[in-house]
Amino acid sequence: MSQTAIQDRPTPAPVPPKGGLSGRSLPRWAPAGFAVVSIALGVGISVAAGWESRVQWGLISALLFLVISYIATSIVENKRQAKDRLATSIVWVCFILAVIPLFSLIWVTVSRGIKVLDTYFLTHSMAGVPGIEPGGGVYHAIIGTLEQVGLATLISVPIGLLTAIYLVEYGKGALARAVTFFVDVMTGIPSIVAGLFLLSIMLMFDLQPSGLMGALALAILMIPVVVRSTEEMLKLVPNELREASLALGVPKYRTITKVVIPTALGGITTGVMLAIARIAGETAPIILLVFGSQLINSNPFEGAQSSLPFYIWDQYKIGSEASYDRAWAAALVLIAFVMILNLVARGIARWKAPKTGR
Structure with a gap:
């Protein structure tokens, strides 16, 4: 191209600055x-x-x-x-x-x-403290919540885990559809219905209120959540992992225990922790089945117990300024308990997440 042709070419218009109004x-x-x-x-x-x-x-x-x-x-x-x-x-x-x-x-x-939340509040019960006066603590309610939620977890996690394994790995036909249907129905059951169901059993067999009865009602509420969350996590495991294990001659039960469950363990743990957080705040079953107590009862199999949700309801019902402060402090303890569970679930999920190569 000649020098004259190059000089005759039109000069391109300047490009406006990116991101400006122009x-x-x-x-x-x-x-x-x-x-x-x-x-x-x-x-x-x-x-x-x-x-x-x-x-x-x-x-x-x-x-x-x-x-x-x-x-x-x-x-x-x-x-x-x-x-x-x-x-x-x-x-x-x-x-x-x-x-x-x-x-x-x-x-x-x-x-x-935060007004009354201190070491004394966390390490003392309401024994001998009138509800309308300052003082007392939430220790007995913390003990009751830990024991009742712990028993409900021990009951519901194995049942929910095995049910989810059946639905994903073995379930076919009418039985699997029926189990899925009832799990969906149980997911929407109000907590008061679970409490009334256990209360009728208590009246039929002349049983006394205890932390165990409350734990059974909480387990009924927890099982469908565990089943649903575990089922979804197991479905996320790639079928190629199952096929590779079975192709090597590994029995199906060992494939499930050694390949499928470890791969989904992080998500399963997160679902269990969320289910625990869900039942930790239930009040109606505790009112019906545990009855509440102002004393420290470390035996969940005998006698009335308290819990954090029941303690909050009981203190707010009294109606004094001191009881209101104790109710809000117990609510703060319950929120901290649920928050800790969620942080633990996130930590375990990250720790047990499958390692990916670069």
Whole structure:
């Protein structure tokens, strides 16, 4: 190509900077700016209208955020990007609306429960302490919760694990469909129904209230959760692992115990921990079957016991300022117990997760 032809070629137009308004693209800080403007407008409109509810302020601000994001993106960019940003904004708004009640609950529980939560509260019972007066502790309720939840776990985990193995590895035909149906039905059973079922058995055989009866009711509630979570984890194990083991002549029961279960152990443990966290806060079966006690009872097979949910209900029922403080402190202990279980489940799941090569 000659020098003259090269000089006659038109000079390309400069490419606008990426991410700026001149490039027909909103900057990265645009969502944050939309949020600030929306909150300011939402608060201003609510104050001008005389609305005192902060929930209304938040809903109006969220609606304005969606509208402003869509209109600004349509003007600066295009309709396609506006729809994409609208969908993203809806996801963020829904996430914030879901998180706000959670943080509000935690904040109220911590701020009100920290008043009496100390070493004395955790190491003493309510023996000899009038409910309307300060003092006393939650030690007897912690002992009851640990024993009742522990017994329910010992009962439900083997049954749930073996049932899930049957459904995934062996279950075919009408029996498997019937088991699946009843597991689904049991998942939605209210806790009071499980308590009434065990209460009828107690009345028929003249049994006394004890932690064991409460543990049996909790086990009924826990079994379907364990079955469902374990079943889903076993289904995630690749069939190639089973086929490789069987091709080497390994019996099916050893394939299940040595290959399938170890591969899914992390997810199974997480499901069991979530099931434990689910039953740890049940109150109705404990009221019906354990009756509650102000004394320390370390024997779950004889005599009435207390538990953290029952303790919270009992203290709040008294109605004094001191009992309210004890109820909130016990609620904080229960939340900490559930949180620790979830952290343990996450740690075990990460520890037992299958190792992948680079």
